[in-house]
Amino acid sequence: MKTETITQANGSKPAGPKPWYDPRVRSIFFQIVAIALVFWGGWTLVDNTLSNMESRGISTGFGFLEESAGFGIIMSLVPYDATMSYGRTFLVGLTNTLLVSAMGVVAATILGFIIGVARLSSNWLVAKLALVYVEVIRNIPLLLQIFFWYFAVLAALPSPRQSVEVGGSAFLNNRGLYVPDPVTQDGFGLVWGAIAVAIAAVIGLRIWAKKRQLATGKIFPTFKVGVSILVLLPVLAYFVAGSPLEWDVPALKGFNFRGGITIIPELAALWLALSLYTASFIAEIVRSGILSVSKGQTEASKALGLPNSLTLRLVVIPQAMRVIIPPLTSQYLNLVKNSSLATAIGYPDLVAVFMGTTLNQTGQAVEVVAITMAVYLTISLLISLFMNIYNRAVAIKER
Amino acid sequence: MMKTKSIALGMALAAGTFAASNVMAATTLENVKEKGHVQCGVTNGLPGFSQPDSEGNWTGIDVDTCRAIGAAIFGDAKHVEFTPLTAKERFTALQSGEIDVLSRNTTWTLTRDASLGLNFAGVNYYDGQGFMVNKDIGVSDATELDGATVCIQSGTTTELNLSDYFRAKGMEFKPIVFDTSEQTVQGFSAGRCDVLTSDRSQLAALRSKLADPSSAIILPNTISKEPLGPVVRQGDDQWFNLVKWVLNVQINAEELGVSSENVDDMLKSDNPNIQRLLGSDGNLGEMLGLQHDFGYQVIKHVGNYGEMYERNVGPNTPLGLDRGVNNLWNNGGVLYAPPVR
Ligand SMILES: N[C@@H](CCC(=O)N[C@@H](CS)C(=O)NCC(=O)O)C(=O)O
Numbered sequence: 001m002k003t004e005t006i007t008q009a010n011g012s013k014p015a016g017p018k019p020w021y022d023p024r025v026r027s028i029f030f031q032i033v034a035i036a037l038v039f040w041g042g043w044t045l046v047d048n049t050l051s052n053m054e055s056r057g058i059s060t061g062f063g064f065l066e067e068s069a070g071f072g073i074i075m076s077l078v079p080y081d082a083t084m085s086y087g088r089t090f091l092v093g094l095t096n097t098l099l100v101s102a103m104g105v106v107a108a109t110i111l112g113f114i115i116g117v118a119r120l121s122s123n124w125l126v127a128k129l130a131l132v133y134v135e136v137i138r139n140i141p142l143l144l145q146i147f148f149w150y151f152a153v154l155a156a157l158p159s160p161r162q163s164v165e166v167g168g169s170a171f172l173n174n175r176g177l178y179v180p181d182p183v184t185q186d187g188f189g190l191v192w193g194a195i196a197v198a199i200a201a202v203i204g205l206r207i208w209a210k211k212r213q214l215a216t217g218k219i220f221p222t223f224k225v226g227v228s229i230l231v232l233l234p235v236l237a238y239f240v241a242g243s244p245l246e247w248d249v250p251a252l253k254g255f256n257f258r259g260g261i262t263i264i265p266e267l268a269a270l271w272l273a274l275s276l277y278t279a280s281f282i283a284e285i286v287r288s289g290i291l292s293v294s295k296g297q298t299e300a301s302k303a304l305g306l307p308n309s310l311t312l313r314l315v316v317i318p319q320a321m322r323v324i325i326p327p328l329t330s331q332y333l334n335l336v337k338n339s340s341l342a343t344a345i346g347y348p349d350l351v352a353v354f355m356g357t358t359l360n361q362t363g364q365a366v367e368v369v370a371i372t373m374a375v376y377l378t379i380s381l382l383i384s385l386f387m388n389i390y391n392r393a394v395a396i397k398e399r
Numbered sequence: 400m401m402k403t404k405s406i407a408l409g410m411a412l413a414a415g416t417f418a419a420s421n422v423m424a425a426t427t428l429e430n431v432k433e434k435g436h437v438q439c440g441v442t443n444g445l446p447g448f449s450q451p452d453s454e455g456n457w458t459g460i461d462v463d464t465c466r467a468i469g470a471a472i473f474g475d476a477k478h479v480e481f482t483p484l485t486a487k488e489r490f491t492a493l494q495s496g497e498i499d500v501l502s503r504n505t506t507w508t509l510t511r512d513a514s515l516g517l518n519f520a521g522v523n524y525y526d527g528q529g530f531m532v533n534k535d536i537g538v539s540d541a542t543e544l545d546g547a548t549v550c551i552q553s554g555t556t557t558e559l560n561l562s563d564y565f566r567a568k569g570m571e572f573k574p575i576v577f578d579t580s581e582q583t584v585q586g587f588s589a590g591r592c593d594v595l596t597s598d599r600s601q602l603a604a605l606r607s608k609l610a611d612p613s614s615a616i617i618l619p620n621t622i623s624k625e626p627l628g629p630v631v632r633q634g635d636d637q638w639f640n641l642v643k644w645v646l647n648v649q650i651n652a653e654e655l656g657v658s659s660e661n662v663d664d665m666l667k668s669d670n671p672n673i674q675r676l677l678g679s680d681g682n683l684g685e686m687l688g689l690q691h692d693f694g695y696q697v698i699k700h701v702g703n704y705g706e707m708y709e710r711n712v713g714p715n716t717p718l719g720l721d722r723g724v725n726n727l728w729n730n731g732g733v734l735y736a737p738p739v740r
Contacts (some may be wrong), residue, residue, distance in 0.1 A: 154589040192423035360554030363515040
């Protein structure tokens with residue numbers, strides 16, 4: 001744009017410059033050259049590596065993903081046994097990584113917010129306790145904390161034969177927590193349907209309540225009514241359908257429990273360590289976010305007669321969120337990446353199962369490492385993406 | 400931590416294979432001579448096979464196998480350096496050129512030999528997989544292990560054999576997979592598993608590491624063949640031959656009655672087999688790219704196979720393993736080295 005105006009302004013060459021004198025053309029040309037060079041460089045790297053590995057007798061390619069794996073994995077969210085393929089072990093590892101990461105993100109966020117707010121509490125004891133928590137937890141290496149929880153948890157638990165019975169049908173021992181597994185019977189579809197209807201109803205209710213509040217100023221107790229709908233409707237459907245659920249209760253057979261769902265100590269320890277550790281960082285982020293909201297905002301809100309809880313919810317937190325979201329995102333990314341410390345205690349995450357056993361049994365280091373890195377990159381980018389969308393939603397809208 | 404190491408090794412492998420195309424690669428032997436030492440991949444610590452003491456001195460049968468290679472090249476046993484590796488890291492370390500030889504109780508299998516770009520240069524210990532169980536569970540045979548939780552080390556043949564065995568017997572099991580043998584033992588002693596499985600040679604040593612060794616028993620079953628030996632990169636036949644023949648020389652020396660104690664006297668022997676072995680006659684060493692007396696240096700500084708065995712894993716060591724199949728072929732075992740001639 002600028003170029004054009006200049007050319008026109010001095011008017012010396014009405015026919016326009018020769019293309020190779022045109023800065024715009026030139027810059028596009030050099031950018032294309034640069035991209036071509038990068039691609040050429042990348043391609044030679046890959047091509048050279050592959051042909052060299054071949055000449056050294058190292059198997060290459062992704063065919064191994066279809067071969068049968070032949071090793072066992074302790075925990076899997078998708079059906080798995082040793083006759084399935086290496087591709088399936090990838091899926092098992094991935095889902096296990098996603099599980100512990102998701103559980104960790106939720107727990108760390110809740111805990112982090114509570115502790116962050118507690119840090120600012122006017123109660124001296126609460127504030128100091130929160131301070132001690134943050135300083136202790138975030139200054140001890142995570143790996144040590146994982147080991148600590150793992151072996152502390154194991155040492156505290158009894159052997160299977162001395163299991164602690166919880167409520168008659170759940171059992172706790174050093175092999176994990178065994179809980180009954182709900183097995184859906186015919187007719188459970190009705191319950192799923194009721195859940196869907198309830199969700200739709202709550203969304204509708206919210207929209208209606210907001211509209212009404214804007215129009216009339218009357219507040220509708222959306223939260224209480226919404227929760228009631230979400231609970232009551234599926235429960236009603238459950239009984240109408242004739243209780244279509246049976247429980248697979250774990251029982252001691254031989255020297256271990258069989259049946260039910262097992263929450264293994266590796267998962268518990270990793271989850272605990274990741275959540276507690278990340279929460280200490282999130283607490284600091286939340287604290288600084290809240291402090292960044294100027295005092296005048298709180299005072300103004302109080303002057304309007306809003307109670308403390310509403311001041312926090314409607315005035316302080318929304319503004320603090322703008323400061324909190326970006327660093328919170330990087331804590332989530334850290335948590336996901338830190339979950340790969342799982343290998344140290346034998347939790348079968350992506351790194352342990354795929355980059356560990358699968359890599360070693362197939363020997364295809366380059367492929368497996370590349371896939372694993374791509375997965376972590378994708379997870380991280382997705383988290384960033386969602387957090388950015390959320391950030392845009394809460395950011396100050398300039399009108 | 401493990402992850403970064405594997406990634407680093409993976410990248411090194413990619414970079415190494417990339418770079419190698421442009422440079423006319425020097426042979427491993429030339430590299431070793433230039434560096435002045437053999438870089439040898441071993442375990443993080445496994446009694447009898449490769450274990451560092453508090454001063455960082457390594458001992459073990461796998462360590463001695465490396466020292467013998469060093470002695471063949473440099474004429475003493477000091478020019479060897481050790482890289483501790485987990486089971487998962489070992490092959491990548493060898494492929495990428497980080498180590499010259501892998502001597503880390505590694506089982507010779509078809510897949511490893513044919514798909515990793517590696518060559519197995521022989522067997523320095525014939526092993527098999529076994530089980531150690533917690534006494535409390537009252538099991539005396541592996542066929543009673545249905546439903547057991549098993550502690551195991553990642554990236555081993557052990558992991559595959561275990562699954563094969565249970566499947567073949569129609570039994571269920573739950574594997575808990577750790578990175579190092581130390582963690583595996585810790586998991587077992589913390590009661591996380593009923594069973595610990597590994598190469599049999601290790602079970603006694605691992606059992607002795609437990610706070611209360613009498614709380615565990617070793618089952619009589621052997622469920623696999625585990626021929627363990629040194630491994631080199633494929634494509635450098637000179638180095639492959641060298642490693643292979645150093646081990647063969649040690650086995651032949653035992654057969655011929657040549658040991659580190661009598662080797663100087665044996666130099667005067669008029670047995671032509673011994674003369675060729677020690678290089679007092681002929682120049683077989685030069686065919687391998689070595690001095691003619693490499694055999695003498697190996698026996699002088701490290702000893703013959705039997706000495707190496709007795710010193711590290713034999714009945715008078717904490718491992719206390721009988722020679723069994725690891726005896727010479729003419730003594731009831733399977734060690735049968737091709738002739739040095
Ligand atoms: N021979 C088997 C097993 C080798 C192996 O790694 N064994 C374990 C214990 S049985 C070990 O040496 N651990 C020592 C360490 O990790 O430092 C193989 O080659 O896969």
